Amino acid sequence: DGTLETVRMVGLDATGFDMHRVKVIEGRLPAASGALEFMVGEILLERNPNLAVGKIVKADRHPFTCVGVFRGDSMLEAGLVTTRAALAVDRGKPWLSVIVAESKTEADARALAERLNGLRSLDVDAYPERDHYELRVKEYRDLYIFLYVILAMVVVGGALAAAAML
16 A cells, blocks of 8 residues: 555574474575575564465565565564575674573572573674673773863863963
8 A cells, every 4th residue: 555664574493484384375485595585474464465386575775575475473573584695695784693582580580590501502702781882881991081181171172272262
């Protein structure tokens, strides 16, 4: 009907397709090779038939072709899925995955983080959310101090210049 809407496209690897219980109901999965292909969730397709198999959608200025329709986690069914490789193609963007897991206690969160960090099959930095923000503050502390010093120099310089003009 010509209505524009923002639709989320998620990049998954083979494990991700299994984890989210993606079931192909028409067509096929996107090629693992990184081809610019996607599948549309059944819920989204009901709202927007222009996303049917064979249709082309531009995502980040790249033409992605719809190769299938799927059912899966309801969160995913309201969007598009492709492969991680397809999202990384010709963009110079690193692969990035963020997983948020909620725990009942901080001790449980720390135990989970230690367990994930101990898995050799994963290249991951896992830590509780509070630690994440503390790390970001420490990471940017020197930058903030530098910017405050520059700001102070500009203010003092402006004040001295104004005083000299009097």
